[in-house]
Amino acid sequence: MTILVTGARGKVGQAIIARLHAAGLPVRAASANPAELTVPAGVEAVELALDHPTGAALDGVRQVFLYPDPTGIDAFIKSAQAAGVEHVVLLSSSSVLDPDAETDPLASHSLKVEQALAASDLVHTFLRPDAFASNALGWAYLIGQNLPIQLAYPDADIAPIHPDDIADIAVEALTGDSLKGRAVTLTGGQALTFRRQLAVLSEVLGRDIPLVEITHAEAEQQMSQYMPAPMVASLLALWAAASAAPAAVADTTQTLLGTPARTFEQWARDNAAAFQQ
Numbered sequence: 001m002t003i004l005v006t007g008a009r010g011k012v013g014q015a016i017i018a019r020l021h022a023a024g025l026p027v028r029a030a031s032a033n034p035a036e037l038t039v040p041a042g043v044e045a046v047e048l049a050l051d052h053p054t055g056a057a058l059d060g061v062r063q064v065f066l067y068p069d070p071t072g073i074d075a076f077i078k079s080a081q082a083a084g085v086e087h088v089v090l091l092s093s094s095s096v097l098d099p100d101a102e103t104d105p106l107a108s109h110s111l112k113v114e115q116a117l118a119a120s121d122l123v124h125t126f127l128r129p130d131a132f133a134s135n136a137l138g139w140a141y142l143i144g145q146n147l148p149i150q151l152a153y154p155d156a157d158i159a160p161i162h163p164d165d166i167a168d169i170a171v172e173a174l175t176g177d178s179l180k181g182r183a184v185t186l187t188g189g190q191a192l193t194f195r196r197q198l199a200v201l202s203e204v205l206g207r208d209i210p211l212v213e214i215t216h217a218e219a220e221q222q223m224s225q226y227m228p229a230p231m232v233a234s235l236l237a238l239w240a241a242a243s244a245a246p247a248a249v250a251d252t253t254q255t256l257l258g259t260p261a262r263t264f265e266q267w268a269r270d271n272a273a274a275f276q277q
């Protein structure tokens with residue numbers, strides 16, 4: 001029976017599709033914009049906008065890998081139940097565990113979807129990753145231009161997870177029994193500060209990456225140019241808190257699958273081309 005992978009242009013979605021297809025499993029790739037989607041030969045691609053799910057994407061589907069979108073979740077659950085879906089693996093977030101998750105703009109996005117699935121009769125597996133290693137792509141343009149990285153909290157400590165690790169864990173959740181129905185908090189195996197991440201990137205790319213410390217207010221002003229104010233406030237508060245205490249390492253591919261977690265250095269090597277001019 002078909003496995004539907006939503007958010008198919010995303011880093012995690014792409015990696016899951018490749019793994020399921022290579023294993024010979026029937027997989028359908030669903031994207032808000034299938035015209036810009038690349039999938040392996042033989043994989044069906046369909047349009048599915050998670051904020052207003054419609055269409056035949058769920059026909060014949062028994063399992064779904066779901067990107068969270070609270071706007072369309074009730075309609076999605078209704079369609080999934082009508083189509084005979086049995087199990088949903090959600091790409092949630094570790095932020096749902098924060099005490100202010102109900103009101104935080106980043107955390108509440110995933111929390112609302114978790115709550116809707118928990119209230120349904122669909123079997124649900126919640127994957128709750130902490131920061132993705134791929135967030136470092138936000139520095140790619142500046143590094144490519146040899147411009148300094150400006151950070152208010154360079155010593156924020158996190159244990160970033162390689163998106164391929166999330167994909168490996170998601171595939172186990174979809175195809176095995178060890179994770180089905182569970183909620184797991186995921187990180188990489190190694191805590192490192194933004195300063196250390198930049199040092200790793202510098203080593204991998206073979207050139208200096210200047211770091212300039214800026215104030216909280218300066219960071220707020222810069223970030224407000226490309227994201228809503230509540231999100232800026234949430235991210236800066238997160239990084240301030242992460243500067244005050246060492247990052248916790250939670251479940252990883254090592255603890256869940258018995259395979260070593262990919263390091264940030266490996267992620268940097270895998271993605272070095274994105275940092276070249």
Ligand SMILES: NC(=O)c1ccc[n+]([C@@H]2O[C@H](COP(=O)([O-])OP(=O)(O)OC[C@H]3O[C@@H](n4cnc5c(N)ncnc54)[C@H](OP(=O)(O)O)[C@@H]3O)[C@@H](O)[C@H]2O)c1
Binds near residue numbers: 008
């Ligand atoms: N980044 C983190 O540190 C982090 C941490 C914890 C949880 N999460 C959660 O993980 C989810 C995804 O995070 P993300 O934004 O970092 O993932 P992403 O893989 O960069 O993209 C997420 C989705 O955006 C859509 N998209 C729109 N334009 C795109 C483009 N040009 N290229 C690729 N995809 C595009 C894709 O869905 P379509 O193909 O359907 O358009 C894709 O699946 C979010 O729900 C977030 O809350 C993230």
